[in-house]
Amino acid sequence: MSANVVLALTNVESAYGPIKAIRGVSLKVRQGEIATVLGSNGAGKSTILKTISGIIDPRKGTVEFRGEDITAKDPALIVQKGLSHVPEGREVFPLLSVHDNLMMGAYTRHDRDAVARDVEAVYGYFPILRERRAQDAGLLSGGQQQMLSISRALMAAPALMLLDEPSLGLSPLLTREIFEIVVRINRERGTTLLVVEQNANMALNVADYGYVLENGRIVMEDSCDRLREKDDIKEFYLGVKETGARGERRWKKKKTWR
Template identity: 50%
Template sequence: MENILTFDNVELYYDHVYALKGVSISVAQGETVALIGANGAGKSSILRAITGLSAIKSGSVHFMGERIDGRIAADIVKQGIAMVPEGRRVFPHMSVKDNLLMGAFTRHDKAGIKMTLDSVLERFPRLRERFKQSAGTLSGGEQQMMVIGRALMAKPKLLLLDEPSLGIAPKLVQDIARSIVAINRDEQVSVLLVEQNSRMALSISNRAYAMSTGSVALTGNSKELMTDDRIKEAYLGGV
């Protein structure tokens, strides 16, 4: 499969502290790739570098064959990359409807936006039920569904997810995981998933990169990594 994203030998630092040390990853067209590892391992820094939120020191980022490092975030969204940030970051006093429509800010095709909105509401029926409610009144799980839906409103080719299970009730984590699988399968959207819940991430991805202090420690097929003793010990609690 052809790579939709190539992140090549990237270095990034904050206040002279290296966050990424020559990191290389890739995502193929139609693939779900997981980034696992502890806090501070560099997972979110990869997403920030892809989306233009943090400038890289060296290396390159290519999306669909074009170099995108150095471009502003709005241009990167227009090119086909959407991110679901850690911590959800909803507009709490705006309705669910208006929060979702914020995701289509780069689009001007009214009919297409309406079709995408209908598709999002079909995928997440709870959002239809709460369509006119203020986003701040939703549960954590419902808010996460909403911000995933908001990202889908941009009609991305690549969806970046930063800790989608964080702070979500355990019974809803499976719902979020199933929705990620369905989005990848049904809409042919490539997915780059950052998760501390390594077991969940490995169970729904094709490949994974295990991060450690700004570097890639291990990489491979997700199902094979699930049975790797090094992954079990360091990322799956030794079981």
């Protein structure tokens, strides 16, 4: 593995029973960057993250993290190695307080002073959590639960965070706020991030490098600056449609590309 590559998937295939969800997926995430995987609902984006974090065992291929093969390792061991997963749908502990949820994120750590500093850091990112720190997490709004889920993952002091659909169910205003904090976490803490997201416009604006997933396969990859300029991305993900003869030609190619 190259020295600056934190995560590498090589020809990974995962399935739910007889149904293949991802097929021969290979991707890399480099130290200090935000990478994103774009794709429609059901394309296999969440399966990639679950395979990386050990929730699903791949049928084929390898997953390497910081130069070590973590394929099908126990999820708890993967967290201890410095990889945190923020799942789709938040999945906070609803009957625990906000503060206790944060402490659950730090359960593998023994550096009490550093843990206390990180609690203050996440309250700095999301001040509303400080206000609600004694409240049961299940009583938070959807956006506040997403903030808590991200903060809980940060409490493990990860080198790499996996974010699964962080904008799901949120208003445009809250989505912008969440992604602004994601960028701050990356820039200020140096945390590397892999984000899967249906909001392609937002993801391409904040990420450095992107992969496009269709029917379980990576069909395109490039820097996000270049992906935003590609006609296929503009049409199928950003809603920019061409008109005239060229637009007609692009429409005829749609089925082939997909």
